[in-house]
Every structure is written in structure tokens, then in C-alpha cells.
Amino acid sequence: MLDYDFSGQVAFVTGAARGQGRSHAVAYAEHGADIVVTDICETLETSDYELASRGDLDKTAELVEETGQDALRIEMDVRDEAQVQAAVEQTLEEFGRIDILANNAGIWNLEYLHEMSEQTWDEMIDTDLKGVWLCSKHVAQHMIERGEGGKIVSTASTAGHGASYRGGHYTAAKHGVVGLTRSFAIELGEYGINVNCVSPTGIDSPMTNGLIEKYGEEAIGELNEYTGSWNVMDDGPVTPQDVTEAYLWLSSDAARYVTGTALAVDAGLMAK
Numbered sequence: 659m660l661d662y663d664f665s666g667q668v669a670f671v672t673g674a675a676r677g678q679g680r681s682h683a684v685a686y687a688e689h690g691a692d693i694v695v696t697d698i699c700e701t702l703e704t705s706d707y708e709l710a711s712r713g714d715l716d717k718t719a720e721l722v723e724e725t726g727q728d729a730l731r732i733e734m735d736v737r738d739e740a741q742v743q744a745a746v747e748q749t750l751e752e753f754g755r756i757d758i759l760a761n762n763a764g765i766w767n768l769e770y771l772h773e774m775s776e777q778t779w780d781e782m783i784d785t786d787l788k789g790v791w792l793c794s795k796h797v798a799q800h801m802i803e804r805g806e807g808g809k810i811v812s813t814a815s816t817a818g819h820g821a822s823y824r825g826g827h828y829t830a831a832k833h834g835v836v837g838l839t840r841s842f843a844i845e846l847g848e849y850g851i852n853v854n855c856v857s858p859t860g861i862d863s864p865m866t867n868g869l870i871e872k873y874g875e876e877a878i879g880e881l882n883e884y885t886g887s888w889n890v891m892d893d894g895p896v897t898p899q900d901v902t903e904a905y906l907w908l909s910s911d912a913a914r915y916v917t918g919t920a921l922a923v924d925a926g927l928m929a930k
């Protein structure tokens with residue numbers, strides 16, 4: 659891990675209760691930031707696997723506090739503008755600022771587009787795309803008003819750059835995240851706000867493991883037949899920490915002239 663210094667800064671992390679979000683939250687804290695750990699802490703009706711619990715959110719907060727930094731715990735659904743606005747206001751009351759927004763919250767389920775219910779479509783688009791817009795909108799308003807710039811990093815996916823088999827709604831949402839990133843970047847550049855996204859390949863996280871548990875390894879193998887095998891490097895699973903490294907760099911001044919990009923952490927998948 660490179661030696662970043664986020665001391666005096668506040669990072670607002672969505673989907674922070676577990677998986678990649680927990681990894682990002684703890685890493686920002688290890689480098690000196692205070693953290694707002696937010697998560698929905700309940701499972702959506704169309705979900706193929708359990709989402710995080712309040713206990714998971716508390717565990718992330720404890721890990722942040724073990725680094726010596728402060729953690730503010732907020733149960734927040736990224737799909738709900740009133741909740742997002744209230745969470746940003748609560749953060750400003752408690753910490754006075756937000757320097758980094760990490761739009762990590764997301765869901766994934768396996769459905770054919772021609773069979774999918776409207777509810778499945780809506781829950782996906784609302785969580786994985788609208789949620790990124792809502793959180794970016796409210797945090798950007800604060801960053802503009804404060805006048806000291808800021809960093810917004812979102813999680814897209816390799817599915818944000820090509821087709822998915824049994825995941826067309828996920829692909830549509832993640833393509834949207836790439837487009838939203840580019841558009842926010844050109845609108846917010848004049849305020850010194852960098853806006854980027856990270857596009858991971860399959861990550862060893864509760865999301866992936868939940869889908870494997872439900873559908874079996876064969877189903878994941880079937881997806882790969884349509885989209886090509888996931889990685890060109892075989893050194894073991896790509897981990898949340900691998901994605902965290904990209905988040906840290908994009909949130910640092912080392913990347914001060916990097917904006918509007920999608921940084922692939924994909925072990926070469928998209929190079930093929």
C-alpha cells in the first residue's frame with residue numbers, strides 16, 4: 659500500500675458495511691481520514707443473496723475506530739433522496755466537511771432481460787445508478803459551497819464496458835455509472851472536484867460468494883462462456899484490497915489531473 663495522507667479529511671463511503679466498501683473505509687482511516695460508514699442494512703425484495711446487516715455496519719465502524727479515527731454510522735438507502743440528503747446534513751453537523759465520496763454501494767443478480775420483472779429492473783437501476791447520482795449530487799453541492807474541491811470515486815464494473823449474460827440490467831446501470839462519471843467530471847472540474855470510477859473484474863466478496871452459493875460455480879462458468887473468462891492473470895482471486903488501492907490513488911492529490919476516467923482493476927479482462 660502506498661503512503662497516502664488523508665489526515666484532516668472526511669470520507670463518506672456507501673455500502674460500507676462489508677466487502678469492498680469496508681475495505682475502502684478502513685483504508686481511508688488507516689491513512690488519517692474520519693469516515694462516514696453508510697449502508698442500507700437490509701435486503702431488497704428481488705435480491706439473490708442477503709445484503710449487509712446493522713451488525714456488519716457496526717463492525718466496519720469498530721475497525722475504523724481501531725485505527726484511531728472517528729466513524730459516523732448512518733443507515734441510508736442510496737435510492738432515497740431524502741435519506742441521502744439527511745445523511746449528508748448529519749455528516750456536516752458532526753464532521754463539518756466531506757472531502758471524499760466513495761460511491762461503492764451496489765447489488766447484482768442473475769436474470770435474463772426477456773424474463774426480468776419491472777421490480778428487478780427498478781431495484782437495480784435505482785441502487786447501482788440512481789444512487790450514484792443522488793449521493794454525488796448532494797455531496798457535490800457541499801463541495802462547491804465549501805470551495806476547496808474534493809474527490810468523487812464510484813464503482814462501475816467491467817460490466818460497465820461490455821455485455822453481461824444474465825445481467826443486462828446490471829450492465830445498463832454500470833454503463834450509466836461510466837457516463838455519469840464523465841458528465842459529472844466536466845461539470846465539476848471548474849470547482850476542483852475530481853470525478854472518476856473504478857471498473858473491477860469479479861471480486862472475492864460477499865456479493866460474488868452469495869451468487870455462487872445460490873446458483874453454483876457452473877452458473878458463473880456459463881456467464882464466462884459468453885463474456886470470455888474473467889481474467890488473464892491467474893495469481894488467485896482479485897480482492898477488495900486491490901480495488902481499494904485504486905480508490906486511494908484516485909482520492910489522492912497524486913491523481914490531481916485525473917478526472918472523468920474509468921480505471922480498470924480487471925487483471926486484463928478488458929484488454930482481450
Ligand SMILES: NC(=O)c1ccc[n+]([C@@H]2O[C@H](COP(=O)([O-])OP(=O)(O)OC[C@H]3O[C@@H](n4cnc5c(N)ncnc54)[C@H](O)[C@@H]3O)[C@@H](O)[C@H]2O)c1
Nearest residue numbers: 673677678698709710735736763764815860861863864865
Ligand atoms: N463483487 C464483484 O465481483 C464486483 C465486480 C465489479 C463491481 N462490483 C461492484 O462493487 C461494489 C461493491 O460490491 P461488493 O462486491 O463489495 O458486494 P457486497 O454485497 O459485499 O457489498 C455491497 C454493499 O452495498 C450495500 N447496499 C446494497 N444496496 C444498497 C442500497 N440501496 N443503499 C445502501 N447500501 C446498499 C450492501 O448492503 C452491501 O453492504 C458494488 O457497486 C458492485 O456492483 C462488484
